[in-house]
Amino acid sequence: MSVRLKLTLSYAGFLMVAGALLLAAVWVFLLRYIPDRAFVVSADIDLTVFPVRSRLLDVFVPRAAGVMAFLLVFGLVGGWILAGRMLAPLSRIAEATRLASTGSLSHRIRLAGRRDEFRELADSFDGMLERLEAHVDEQRRFAANASHELRTPLAITRTLLDVARRDPDRDLGDRLRAVNTRAIELTEALLLLSRADRRSFTREHVDLSLLAEESVETLLPLAEKHGIAITTAGDPATTAGSPALLLQLITNLLHNGIVHNLPSGGTVRVGTAIRPESVLLTVENTGEMLDPRLISTLTEPFQRGTERIGGDQAGVGLGLAIVKSIVQAHDGTLTLAPGAAGGLRVTVRLPQATGKSKYVSG
Incomplete structure (x- = not known):
């Protein structure tokens, strides 16, 4: 069952209970002031006894049943409409969540209206998407820059090795050592940056x-x-x-x-x-x-x-x-x-x- 259907049934059920209690209160109130029987004296002084409560019950019950049926239909229709209006912001938030799950972080809910619980939830979600988008962009730039920085010493090392292979007598040890030192420093810096980001200390x-x-x-x-x-x-x-x-x-x-x-x-x-x-x-x-x-x-x-x-x-x-x-x-x-x-x-x-x-x- 969807949340909207559950809310609809809850509204209708509450309305039915309230209606039943109201009708029960009316019935109890009527019983207090209506006798079981009534005596009617005709013009020729004939005395006739009428069962008032049973007659009232015959009249009241069908009408009470009609009222309960009306309340049931009214509660279901009205509850469905009200639940839809109340849950509309959640539908927008769910749609934004589905878009974010596909990798689209540029979408924002921007829920209008007065500031209530749904507005606060939507604003918090928009703020989270904004931070995630900035973080992902930063990580992408970082990965691209790191790849470029790491590629440079590796490319230099390969070039020096090619030169050494063509000219074995040439001493390239110092240059290779300098390039290797730079690669090690870069790797250690990346590890330190990762450690700081994890806050594991x-x-x-x-x-x-x-x-x-x-x-x-x-x-x-x-x-x-x-x-x-x-x-x-x-x-x-x-x-x-x-x-x-x-x-x-x-x-x-x-x-x-x-x-x-x-x-x-x-x-x-x-x-x-x-x-x-x-x-x-x-x-x-x-x-x-x-x-x-x-x-x-x-x-x-x-x-x-x-x-x-x-x-x-x-x-x-x-x-x-x-x-x-x-x-x-x-x-x-x-x-x-x-x-x-x-x-x-x-x-x-x-x-x-x-x-x-x-x-x-x-």
Whole structure:
């Protein structure tokens, strides 16, 4: 039985019960004031007795049966129409679901009318379709870009092997090693990005200021090599998350600030701060003026901004994409803005650690 038929039978049944109760109440009311028999005195003073209740019953029952039949028909027809009108939004939602199951995510319900339970359900479904469409488009772009990025070192390796086969005496070991290293770095970056998206990590209390100092010590040789000065400042800022992923986040931001900088004499400033119910991590570097439209695309996978100061640190184009995924996995927000005198200012806002840490399973 369809839901519409069930609702129709429910409406009709309720109407029949209500009608039966009403007729029963009328019958009981009549019985209270009508005697069993009535005496009629004719003109010649003959006394005649009439059975009033039995006569009333003979008249009342057929008419009550007619009323019940009318209520049954009225309840079925009216219930069918009302159920159809009430369930019309569900039909539109079901149609949108069928379209989505075929892979069409561009369809929207856009249910009109006053805001009720069906409108809230339709709006929630439209929001889900919008997020799914954006996610699928992002995954398609990511798969296409990843395939392109992985194909490049493989194609270079094949070319070098062909050259080595034609000229066995030629030493191509260093070039093959460099290409292989790039392929490994890209694969590891893809695995890290996948791990962050799954949120499969243990949450611990982590001080971002300590992780920032550790990351600065790790990348200080690279900064000195290119004449970049790194300054750190701020207060202890404790959040709950994965120490390894948060360290990777800061390292990526710091590395990005170093390689996208002035040819010489540039700076990278790292700071931490505490806000009500949140902590802030800020990484700002000098560099050329950036177009705001370019900044909005930097967190997309395999998007690279300005030219880097050194070709030996080419990267794989996943630095800020990994940062974005780690921030989202920690329920934070990531903000990119151009610096006042050039360069990029990146602000990460994470929830402040409260209570005990907990385990989050992906």
